[in-house]
Amino acid sequence: MPTLKLNPRSLISPLGIARFFQILLSCTAFSLVAVHQDYYDAYGTWSMFTWCFCFVVSIVVVALELIGLAESLPLSWQDFTSAFSMLAALMIFTTSIVYPSVFIPNRCASERCSYEAAATAMSCFCFLAYAVEVGLTRAKEGEVSSFLASVPGLLKVFEAYVACLIFSLVDVTKSYRSYPGLQWCLAVYCICFIITLLIIILTIGRCLASLPIPLEKTLVGYNVLAVLLYVTAAIIWPIYSFRNTTRPSPCNPLSPACARWNSQLGVTFLSFFNLIAYIVDLVYSSKMAFVTTPA
Template structure:
């Protein structure tokens, strides 16, 4: 077995080495100071550890040159993971310092937390660089998940996961049929989008007996229409007879803030599906003259 040392010194390989370094440093600092005692800390540790472990695997697979023999589309997998990792690290880089730094700085200092946050931000930059390096350029024949529509699929699925976490916290969807419809929209679109990602990584999407490109355009159109209804219905039923509490603090405003968070995330995903529809329609129906 011949080692492909060139994979380590390429721009992509260097970005992955930085990902490993920064994620390892981030969770090591937090573990050393035991600053992960609640669910937000557990999420942050999970994110850093997952990204560290998977990046190690990616680097090793690239180094020993066995990617082609794996029963999956390696380029689709690495493109999807780098996008997912960038989103997870970005979220962690915002959530962790906002939860842990204020309290620590008022008591026994927050140098460990601040350093971990800095490493997390650097790690996000490293994953963003990988996304930029592997993204398929316009007119380039590449894997689906390396294209703009493919990267948007990962973004849409991740935002849906964030919505689920906030919706589950509020439990507000149990009170109105309109909110239950919104939850159904989030679930249906998430399941189909996740299925598309899994089938693509597993090299199964192209084997389906359907006109794939036009089917994806049709699904994106349906998702846009469904999210339009959710973007209208969710805020109407969420905030009707439920004004912002006054005074507002971490305890009294928790549910209201989560409802507001779901509202913004719904609009983010609506925009993502619209952009996805535009790009996928352009790829299918707009031909470039030779």
Template sequence: MSVQRRKIVAGNTSVLKSSVGIVRILAVIFACVTFSLVAHKGGWNSRAGDMCMFSWCFCFAVTIVILLVEVAGLQSRMPVSWKNFPITFAMFAVLMCLSASVIYPLYFLEDRSHGSEMHTYQVVATVFSCLTTLAYIVEVSLTRARPGEVTGYMATVPGILKVIESYIACVIFVFISDPPLYEKHVALKWCLSVYCICFILSVVVIILCVGECTGWLPFTFEKFLNAYALLAVLMYASAVIIWPIFQFDSKYGGTTQRPGNCRQYSSPGYLCIWDKLVAIAVLSATNLIVYIIDLVYSARLIFITV
């Protein structure tokens, strides 16, 4: 009995020596160093700073949990699919840390009013945030499905694309809601509906896969994925056309020229309303491309066991 226990312990601790385990340990270290540097000197404020701190702390905490579960060998006792959960989180961590790596220097590095020491801490924190992002990118690369491999849906390209689609939609919501930029015309409210419906469906797919609930559907999961991907492409295509027409065409009260008040206000990281309108148009087009790729892959995906 004691020999078997030693073998189990050795097998569990060997997880930390695998390539994925080493990358996760590095991600934990980099994330810890990042938020520690920022917190040590109080080098953050505002909603942007809070978002960055949340991203680093959340990724650090969840990665620790994943490591503990795998070391303890509790994967089968977790209420989620362990074939889908770690890579789903890793992909969200890539996007969250990448966003923080862009937003933090954009908002805080240009402000040197707190002295050179604070600036040095912020620069080093930005570097370690980038390293954290790189670590999670490597983890996704190591754990994603290879051609012909039977694995969880979220480890496939369409599964990873679902995470990207939902995250881009979240960014769109941030831009479109503060202040509300969809109230001038009914057509713009349709665009908001597109973003909401597609986001909800993407989240539903992720929850079904991570929770191993795909069998609850009254039809096959593959048919649902293909129908959803096609619907999302059509809806986003309409939003990509409608949004710029009703926001930038002079007939509907818009303008193609950046207003002068945007140039006059030069606060670091500041986006005026016109900038946000452009950002939403670009993000909508980006998500349309992602959904098209998703549709192509979903139509070809016939070898995956969810």
């Protein structure tokens, strides 16, 4: 049975201070919104979930490191915290854009929106706190560290998160049912997401390194495949999505036609973002596998 040993130094280290601000700012953000009860519809629910999720997990991380239980868990703690900080930064960043763009114009049009503006500011500062943690835990050049703390590992989290955003927008459009080309694109998004998520899970579970395969070269091969698949998706999706359709004018964001157009455009941009991410991932992975020499 693991023994508990208090580690108060974890609270006063730069990483501990960053996590303190993460907890404080995320708690302040969702408290301001909850008091004013301004979190209706899917966007508000997403924002509240993001702040609460990051708040709870950050408290758990701080508590486990404080009582000295983190290293006794049957997982790679550094991989887990690196992946979570990257995921939280991405989630908070998205929320810091989505929440004010939806709720501040609606609220300010009829009354004061000080609560919404303050929550947005706290969310932006919270993103900076998580970004600081990502920077503090990221593996430096030539440093032996956990995989998810390296640039390719952080990119894996980014790629999986962007794929989730794509799925949410594809579900809005429903246009993939009309053309086989769009169904191919959806298959590309699903295949790459599943494999990337599996890599993340196996890494955190300390299982990836035990696989009977040359790991670094296998990751390079997967990245080559992902780049080729995303190239096809980035080309095919806009061709079929915007075939025989034009942007509604005027485009009311609340109208189904405009929402569908915006979602299709969002999937197009996110496809290119993920394509760029996989290309950068391929470059870094190739450098780690074929260029970097062991010390």
